[in-house]
Amino acid sequence: MIEVQNLTKYFKDFRAVNNISMTIRKGEILGLLGPNGAGKTTTLRMLTGYFRPNSGTIKIKGFQMPKDAIRIKSLIGYLPESAPLYHNMLVYDYLEYVAKIKGIEDKEKRYDRFLQLSDICGLSAIMDKPIANLSKGLKQRVGIAHAMMTDPEILILDEPTSGLDPNQIVEIRDIIKTIGKEKTIIFSTHILSEAEATCDRIAIIHNGKMVADDTTANLKLGAEQNSLIKLSLRGALKEDAASLLKSIHSSLDIKIVDPVEKDLISFEVTYSNEGSKNHDFRSDIYLKIKETDWIIIQLIKESQTLEKIFRELTREDA
Amino acid sequence: MKQIKTIAIKEFKDYFISPIAYIVISLFLIVTGWFFFSTFFIFGRADLRDFFSLLPIIFSFIIPAITMRLFSEEKNVGSYETILTMPVSFTDIALGKFFAATLFTASMLLPTLAYPIFISFIGEVDPGPVIGGYIGAIFLAAAYCSLGLFASALTRNQIIAFIIGCSLCFTLTILDKLLFFMPSKIISAIEYIGANSHFTNISRGIIDSRDILYFVSVIFIFIFSTYIVMHEKN
Numbered sequence: 366m367i368e369v370q371n372l373t374k375y376f377k378d379f380r381a382v383n384n385i386s387m388t389i390r391k392g393e394i395l396g397l398l399g400p401n402g403a404g405k406t407t408t409l410r411m412l413t414g415y416f417r418p419n420s421g422t423i424k425i426k427g428f429q430m431p432k433d434a435i436r437i438k439s440l441i442g443y444l445p446e447s448a449p450l451y452h453n454m455l456v457y458d459y460l461e462y463v464a465k466i467k468g469i470e471d472k473e474k475r476y477d478r479f480l481q482l483s484d485i486c487g488l489s490a491i492m493d494k495p496i497a498n499l500s501k502g503l504k505q506r507v508g509i510a511h512a513m514m515t516d517p518e519i520l521i522l523d524e525p526t527s528g529l530d531p532n533q534i535v536e537i538r539d540i541i542k543t544i545g546k547e548k549t550i551i552f553s554t555h556i557l558s559e560a561e562a563t564c565d566r567i568a569i570i571h572n573g574k575m576v577a578d579d580t581t582a583n584l585k586l587g588a589e590q591n592s593l594i595k596l597s598l599r600g601a602l603k604e605d606a607a608s609l610l611k612s613i614h615s616s617l618d619i620k621i622v623d624p625v626e627k628d629l630i631s632f633e634v635t636y637s638n639e640g641s642k643n644h645d646f647r648s649d650i651y652l653k654i655k656e657t658d659w660i661i662i663q664l665i666k667e668s669q670t671l672e673k674i675f676r677e678l679t680r681e682d683a
Numbered sequence: 684m685k686q687i688k689t690i691a692i693k694e695f696k697d698y699f700i701s702p703i704a705y706i707v708i709s710l711f712l713i714v715t716g717w718f719f720f721s722t723f724f725i726f727g728r729a730d731l732r733d734f735f736s737l738l739p740i741i742f743s744f745i746i747p748a749i750t751m752r753l754f755s756e757e758k759n760v761g762s763y764e765t766i767l768t769m770p771v772s773f774t775d776i777a778l779g780k781f782f783a784a785t786l787f788t789a790s791m792l793l794p795t796l797a798y799p800i801f802i803s804f805i806g807e808v809d810p811g812p813v814i815g816g817y818i819g820a821i822f823l824a825a826a827y828c829s830l831g832l833f834a835s836a837l838t839r840n841q842i843i844a845f846i847i848g849c850s851l852c853f854t855l856t857i858l859d860k861l862l863f864f865m866p867s868k869i870i871s872a873i874e875y876i877g878a879n880s881h882f883t884n885i886s887r888g889i890i891d892s893r894d895i896l897y898f899v900s901v902i903f904i905f906i907f908s909t910y911i912v913m914h915e916k917n
Contacts, residue, residue, distance in 0.1 A: 449761030
């Protein structure tokens, strides 16, 4: 669907995007992550034809940028960062203007589409309000309606949830998930949990370079070298419990930590995934402790968070 | 073509949504009205010659004020990104904005039609120069609008766009008054570049294809320059 090769963009001497290549298949939701100023917005602006790359090629559905720019632009629905709209227009007038420019000539069709969009984006109460008077979240919704006007095959959303309140974030995320079932969506964000919850695939950009591009699950798996199990017991003695755990397997590294509640003892058990061949030690621990009269209050395998991966990949010295 | 129309209508409406239209139109009518009628009864001639001779200089200040927001405002607010990522060509955007500004100046001239009507009550008005004058005024306004459009595409600051627009329009207006300082070899060329002589010809009621061609060329050159600026800046 979208093929990007060796994309590079300079602003004067500053290299904002450095040799990025990626392919996005039909129906995929791709999350573009990166710290502030990493080049996310610049990359998206090149995909939508707002910026011209200094070198590299962009091919979308077989059309080449910038030769077929207008064809490509009509395939893409784009929500720019912070949804810049015409402030002196009413929401309805604005949508009508957008629909006309995007080539929905028929009045009936336009009206039907507005009804659908106001359903999806929750615009019915604000259709007659001037855009200047809308809150940030409402503007964002109008922007999404703008992007979805012609029911495009590709949606590119630049930080669609930035500056929204938690309820609105959930709403927008739901919208993305619903339309993402049929459409190809690229969106940028720096909220990691959001990317984790909505994306099929995640690409991480740092200093203009692509540092990771994989499915969410693979990304986590690849970065995981050690597993960590948190265990809390009631009615056990520290030394007894520690030696019992040690007897399960010699590779386990057992650390006694501050108890999570007053009358408990808590352990952190770490082991390398490679040495144990991804064996899950939780069952062994459970079976061993079942033989005693201690009570298991907590037994959790902590998985590597995306946050940690993100931090590792985008450290300044990396 | 339809998109040019859509953009032009939207931009034209924008003038009347904000107070700009009313302020600019009132200012224009007050200035022209006062300058025209302050000498009208002294000369006692039933024609609009003085009115039309005032237009180039008034237009070179009023029209940049009309056109300064066309691109600058969009760049400043960020909606420039919105419009550029919609399926429209640069040419459509530039032409749409140009027609909106020209249409606006035409509607600004509309109330001044009261002058010939009023004068026709007190004396015999020769319709030729009046009709020619208005045709010339539209051409002149369109040419200045293209200059202003170009100035606006250069910057995101409306004040800078206004000043650049003013200086471009003013230069074209006064160029034929500066001939005195020019070497004799290039006088005729400079005179041709200035807008005044062409406008004066048309407003005398002589509609010559060379004068029309001059205005069309100015419009073409500056809309094309606007296109180049848009292209280079992205």
